[in-house]
Amino acid sequence: PLLEYSDPLPFREPVNINRREKEDLKGFLESSIAYETSLFDHLCSQARGTFKSDRELQGAEAIIGNLDGDGFLTTPLQEIALLNDFSLQELETLLAEIQTFDPSGVGGRNLRESLLIQLRGLDKNQSLAYRIIDHHFDHLTHNRIPSITKALGCSAEEVCKTIEKEISLLDLHPGTNLSRGHYPLNPNYITIDVTILFNENEPTIVVNNDTIPPLRLNQNYLTMLEDKSLAKETREYIEERIASGKWLLRNISERHRTIYRIAEQILEKQREYLSDPKGNLVPFTMKSVAETLELHESTIVRAVANKYLSCPRGIFPLRSFFTHGYTTDEGKKISSRSVKELLKEMIADEDRSSPLSDETISTKIKACGIPCARRTIAKYRYELGIGNTVQRKSFF
Numbered sequence: 001p002l003l004e005y006s007d008p009l010p011f012r013e014p015v016n017i018n019r020r021e022k023e024d025l026k027g028f029l030e031s032s033i034a035y036e037t038s039l040f041d042h043l044c045s046q047a048r049g050t051f052k053s054d055r056e057l058q059g060a061e062a063i064i065g066n067l068d069g070d071g072f073l074t075t076p077l078q079e080i081a082l083l084n085d086f087s088l089q090e091l092e093t094l095l096a097e098i099q100t101f102d103p104s105g106v107g108g109r110n111l112r113e114s115l116l117i118q119l120r121g122l123d124k125n126q127s128l129a130y131r132i133i134d135h136h137f138d139h140l141t142h143n144r145i146p147s148i149t150k151a152l153g154c155s156a157e158e159v160c161k162t163i164e165k166e167i168s169l170l171d172l173h174p175g176t177n178l179s180r181g182h183y184p185l186n187p188n189y190i191t192i193d194v195t196i197l198f199n200e201n202e203p204t205i206v207v208n209n210d211t212i213p214p215l216r217l218n219q220n221y222l223t224m225l226e227d228k229s230l231a232k233e234t235r236e237y238i239e240e241r242i243a244s245g246k247w248l249l250r251n252i253s254e255r256h257r258t259i260y261r262i263a264e265q266i267l268e269k270q271r272e273y274l275s276d277p278k279g280n281l282v283p284f285t286m287k288s289v290a291e292t293l294e295l296h297e298s299t300i301v302r303a304v305a306n307k308y309l310s311c312p313r314g315i316f317p318l319r320s321f322f323t324h325g326y327t328t329d330e331g332k333k334i335s336s337r338s339v340k341e342l343l344k345e346m347i348a349d350e351d352r353s354s355p356l357s358d359e360t361i362s363t364k365i366k367a368c369g370i371p372c373a374r375r376t377i378a379k380y381r382y383e384l385g386i387g388n389t390v391q392r393k394s395f396f
Contacts (some may be wrong), residue, residue, distance in 0.1 A: 047101075069175060072107075077109075128162045132167065136152070191308065193309070195310040209256060215249060221241070225242075262300065266321045269284045280337075281321065281337045324336045339370060343365070343380055
């Protein structure tokens with residue numbers, strides 16, 4: 001391999017890579033150079049351990065390759081069969097096996113099937129939760145508790161308790177975590193890219209360099225260049241490859257430096273939030289960081305993608321420190337994250353028999369001096385995964 005040993009040869013830009021290609025390659029390096037397991041890789045690994053014949057494995061990979069980011073199979077199985085020269089029955093059999101893979105729920109052709117897969121994995125095929133989802137999914141999604149109780153002959157209390165204790169714990173997006181390359185906020189599956197420590201209120205930023213294996217140029221190629229009899233064409237090729245390798249190594253180094261500089265900006269703007277469990281985020285955008293660091297905003301976006309920061313308060317995605325904000329009637333700046341927290345608190349304290357409407361919540365937040373329209377409340381609810389008044393209504 002070319003990258004094995006570093007050498008003091010002067011850096012030279014690759015000669016046959018245009019500006020657009022260099023930017024694309026740099027973006028690729030910044031976003032994917034850390035070792036991460038994709039949903040496709042994770043499922044294919046299980047497929048290789050499950051299916052013995054090449055044909056079965058080929059069919060399984062065709063199915064897995066058609067799963068969307070949530071882990072759902074939205075492409076008709078008949079279409080996959082036709083395009084890959086399989087019978088529908090063959091793929092049905094393979095899909096049934098894939099639906100037993102981890103993470104539980106992948107391979108469902110819709111949300112309903114995915115939830116049923118998860119319950120089967122928990123041996124709850126005969127449970128009330130299974131019957132509700134299997135036969136009354138539309139009523140469930142619209143919170144029509146009376147219709148469910150009437151059809152199943154059980155009390156509203158039983159149904160609501162089942163929804164709260166069992167159904168609500170199921171994953172609505174079983175493939176999302178791995179399709180992004182990690183399991184969010186789970187130390188067993190993520191890699192901390194930068195750590196901010198506080199010693200007697202003095203901060204220290206530490207970038208984790210272990211996410212990238214040590215790379216160096218292969219000495220054999222460098223030795224070949226010393227051979228006077230080396231053909232001109234071969235020499236030019238090796239020199240070009242070495243230049244490309246040096247360019248790659250420099251970009252890896254720049255990546256670490258960029259993450260460090262971004263962490264410095266986060267520390268400067270969000271120090272209270274990082275060090276104090278009661279601290280709040282302040283408005284802070286990637287655009288402002290890009291301007292401060294004199295980098296393109298897209299560089300910041302790529303640099304923080306799938307990266308995590310550890311601090312005394314916990315482990316957070318780097319993206320979470322960037323948030324737009326509001327100015328209160330008193331002139332104080334607060335982040336949209338703070339408004340979302342206020343929204344969650346209001347809904348958590350509401351009378352479930354008569355949930356607060358978006359208009360009412362908007363009015364209450366405005367009363368706190370924060371200008372927040374009804375449409376914004378609806379948007380924040382959706383982002384937080386909180387239902388509307390009908391979906392939040394309790395019947396007992």
